[in-house]
Amino acid sequence: MNRVYNFAPGPSALPLPVLEKAAAELACYGDTGMSVMEMSHRSSMYLDIYRHAEALLREVMGVPEDYAVLFLPGGATAQFAAIPMNLMGEDGSADYIDSGNFAHGALVEAKKFGKVRVVASSREENYMRIPSWNEADFDPNAKYFHITTNNTIFGTRYTELPKTGKVPLAADMSSNILSERYNVSDFGVIYAGAQKNIGPAGMAIVIVRKDLLGQAQASTPKIYDWAKQAEAESMVNTPPTYTIYMAGLCLEWLKAQGGVEAIEKVNIEKAKLLYDFLDESKLFKGTADPAFRSRMNVTYVTGDKDRDADFVKQAAKAGLVNLKGHRLVGGIRASIYNAMPMEGVQALVSFMKEYEAHV
Numbered sequence: 059m060n061r062v063y064n065f066a067p068g069p070s071a072l073p074l075p076v077l078e079k080a081a082a083e084l085a086c087y088g089d090t091g092m093s094v095m096e097m098s099h100r101s102s103m104y105l106d107i108y109r110h111a112e113a114l115l116r117e118v119m120g121v122p123e124d125y126a127v128l129f130l131p132g133g134a135t136a137q138f139a140a141i142p143m144n145l146m147g148e149d150g151s152a153d154y155i156d157s158g159n160f161a162h163g164a165l166v167e168a169k170k171f172g173k174v175r176v177v178a179s180s181r182e183e184n185y186m187r188i189p190s191w192n193e194a195d196f197d198p199n200a201k202y203f204h205i206t207t208n209n210t211i212f213g214t215r216y217t218e219l220p221k222t223g224k225v226p227l228a229a230d231m232s233s234n235i236l237s238e239r240y241n242v243s244d245f246g247v248i249y250a251g252a253q254k255n256i257g258p259a260g261m262a263i264v265i266v267r268k269d270l271l272g273q274a275q276a277s278t279p280k281i282y283d284w285a286k287q288a289e290a291e292s293m294v295n296t297p298p299t300y301t302i303y304m305a306g307l308c309l310e311w312l313k314a315q316g317g318v319e320a321i322e323k324v325n326i327e328k329a330k331l332l333y334d335f336l337d338e339s340k341l342f343k344g345t346a347d348p349a350f351r352s353r354m355n356v357t358y359v360t361g362d363k364d365r366d367a368d369f370v371k372q373a374a375k376a377g378l379v380n381l382k383g384h385r386l387v388g389g390i391r392a393s394i395y396n397a398m399p400m401e402g403v404q405a406l407v408s409f410m411k412e413y414e415a416h417v
């Protein structure tokens with residue numbers, strides 16, 4: 059077996075022990091005589107897998123009892139629509155911060171369901187920083203306030219949360235969930251596509267305060283209705299059963315690493331190693347405002363498009379793959395989610411040093 063260091067932004071690297079366990083259980087799970095993929099989602103053997111994944115998520119994130127946890131199909135993008143459908147009410151308004159391409163996508167989608175106010179934006183600066191905000195601009199009667207805690211494409215992260223008072227904070231945590239500690243009670247809703255820090259693609263996790271349930275717009279399709287999904291343990295229809303099982307394995311792995319608190323320390327070190335090198339390098343330069351640097355997605359350039367492309371190509375030959383930046387930023391992006399070990403970042407930095415010495 060010859061595994062590469064995979065710096066892909068999502069779908070992204072999964073921990074090797076998770077893949078190995080899944081492989082060992084692929085054809086025959088426990089003593090059930092069948093694969094998890096072949097189980098009825100209503101069977102008690104599958105319900106055990108589902109409830110185990112939910113319990114682990116609650117444990118590692120410290121999700122309080124008054125929050126529902128849902129595992130839903132359609133990724134984070136489905137939730138861009140589900141958020142307003144469930145929270146906007148029939149003629150409500152919501153506040154959004156536009157801090158990146160996904161944040162923008164979320165607010166564009168929300169406009170189909172109600173009134174959207176953009177209270178801060180860094181769009182004009184190509185999202186190189188989290189915009190500053192003024193609390194006086196927030197609508198105290200907004201149905202919710204939406205942020206994107208980590209901006210995957212541009213490599214920025216919030217270092218503090220906006221204070222929204224009674225207005226529930228709704229956060230897209232797709233690219234930094236489980237990578238750093240958050241106090242779940244600071245949020246009305248947390249949601250995240252699975253393919254960065256949770257498991258395989260095609261699913262989102264939604265953590266929602268229970269008092270926010272049951273107010274969906276009348277036209278809300280039932281698979282998007284969180285209250286109905288909460289009642290049905292995410293099984294209004296056949297859920298992404300295998301992806302939920304894989305998420306459970308990833309959560310077991312995370313717990314074995316010491317949980318979110320322990321992995322946060324590793325993530326800080328990994329990011330520091332890379333940023334420290336970028337700051338001293340004569341060739342490579344970070345693109346995000348240093349005050350808001352993401353610990354998950356590190357974006358940088360050489361200043362020469364052909365050189366960037368050459369670097370990405372040479373790195374791939376050395377087993378460091380998927381380093382091409384998003385087309386909106388160009389350059390290079392190293393996504394270093396929980397599953398990327400310190401050794402992977404060390405290998406990348408060594409390769410960058412060598413590359414720099416030879417150009």
Ligand SMILES: *Cc1c(COP(=O)(O)O)cnc(C)c1O
Nearest residue numbers: 133134135160210230232233251
């Ligand atoms: C990847 C990503 C999404 C999109 O997730 P899908 O699962 O493709 O819908 C949304 N928001 C953020 C912050 C992301 O990183």
